[in-house]
Amino acid sequence: MSEFPRVRPRRLRATPALRRLTAETRLHPADLVLPMFVREGIDEPVEISSMPGVMHHSLSSLPRAVEEAAAAGVGGVMLFGVPLEKDAIGSGATDPDGILNVATRVAVDAAQGALVVQTDLCLDEFTDHGHCGVLAADGSVDNDSTLERYDEMAVVQAEAGSQLIGMSGMMDGQIGSARDALDDAGHSNTALLAYSAKYASAFYGPFREAVQSTLVGDRRTYQLDAANGREGLREVDLDIAEGADIVMVKPAMSYLDVLAETAATSTVPVWAYQISGEYAMIQAAAANGWIDLDAASYESVLSIKRAGADAILTYWATELATRLQKGLIR
Numbered sequence: 582m583s584e585f586p587r588v589r590p591r592r593l594r595a596t597p598a599l600r601r602l603t604a605e606t607r608l609h610p611a612d613l614v615l616p617m618f619v620r621e622g623i624d625e626p627v628e629i630s631s632m633p634g635v636m637h638h639s640l641s642s643l644p645r646a647v648e649e650a651a652a653a654g655v656g657g658v659m660l661f662g663v664p665l666e667k668d669a670i671g672s673g674a675t676d677p678d679g680i681l682n683v684a685t686r687v688a689v690d691a692a693q694g695a696l697v698v699q700t701d702l703c704l705d706e707f708t709d710h711g712h713c714g715v716l717a718a719d720g721s722v723d724n725d726s727t728l729e730r731y732d733e734m735a736v737v738q739a740e741a742g743s744q745l746i747g748m749s750g751m752m753d754g755q756i757g758s759a760r761d762a763l764d765d766a767g768h769s770n771t772a773l774l775a776y777s778a779k780y781a782s783a784f785y786g787p788f789r790e791a792v793q794s795t796l797v798g799d800r801r802t803y804q805l806d807a808a809n810g811r812e813g814l815r816e817v818d819l820d821i822a823e824g825a826d827i828v829m830v831k832p833a834m835s836y837l838d839v840l841a842e843t844a845a846t847s848t849v850p851v852w853a854y855q856i857s858g859e860y861a862m863i864q865a866a867a868a869n870g871w872i873d874l875d876a877a878s879y880e881s882v883l884s885i886k887r888a889g890a891d892a893i894l895t896y897w898a899t900e901l902a903t904r905l906q907k908g909l910i911r
């Protein structure tokens with residue numbers, strides 16, 4: 582008499598050792614990139630209230646945090662600058678002594694080559710109007726004059742030692758333009774990370790506080806509409822054609838379909854950014870005792886990897902890498 586059911590998927594789930602051996606996806610510390618905020622004019626680090634556990638670093642607290650990330654085996658850090666002064670064209674972004682560029686030198690020095698120091702290339706932290714580009718007379722974000730600012734920024738960031746420049750402004754042609762500018766300035770070895778499928782998302786909320794954003798309005802004329810998956814793939818194709826070394830989908834958790842489709846076809850590495858709001862909502866639920874922080878943070882990042890990300894930017898990078906290193910999670 583045949584037993585039923587003969588096919589029993591539960592066999593492989595029976596013990597922790599079997600589950601470990603048959604896991605299809607594993608996180609590794611080197612898969613993780615830590616976004617870091619460096620703020621001008623502070624001596625001590627200050628916690629960002631909308632992102633509990635995430636700091637505004639000072640130039641003096643930055644090295645230690647970079648060393649901790651490196652010691653945990655984190656693959657890279659992504660630096661954001663929070664300047665004291667902002668103006669219409671974001672002058673601080675292209676000042677070699679501006680906070681982001683100084684922080685880059687400090688981080689490169691601290692990292693000692695153990696992890697990749699990356700920089701965010703966008704104007705929103707530096708403009709008084711808070712947009713990612715410069716404005717035309719009618720108040721719209723002017724694509725092509727913004728490209729000129731991005732090109733200058735790229736060269737200054739490369740000169741400060743950034744090894745991988747994260748193009749997050751969503752201007753048309755930004756990858757090709759920055760690539761040419763870098764090559765012309767002798768920085769052909771500086772790599773470009775394209776925030777290709779970057780969506781206009783409500784989940785950026787906590788980040789806006791983190792960079793003291795003054796934005797009035799929204800970014801919908803340049804960031805993608807949440808409704809559009811195909812358009813995200815088109816942006817990925819364009820960026821690869823323009824010379825992107827890595828493409829990215831952002832945010833991550835609400836866009837896993839776009840991530841999976843990108844991963845299925847991309848010929849360059851595919852990354853994802855688990856953004857501030859994704860972090861903050863899990864932190865908040867955990868602080869209320871509604872979910873377990875360790876389990877939920879791990880599961881969320883593992884899911885992003887399972888969907889196809891080769892590496893993940895996450896504010897939990899150092900914590901997760903440390904737990905992975907200690908064998909607390911696989």
Ligand code: PBG
Pocket residue numbers: 701702703704705706749750784785786787788789800855856857858
């Ligand atoms: C642009 C930039 C943003 C983020 C990363 N780069 C903000 C935005 O586009 O509004 C968001 C990151 C996060 O929310 O964690 N400089």
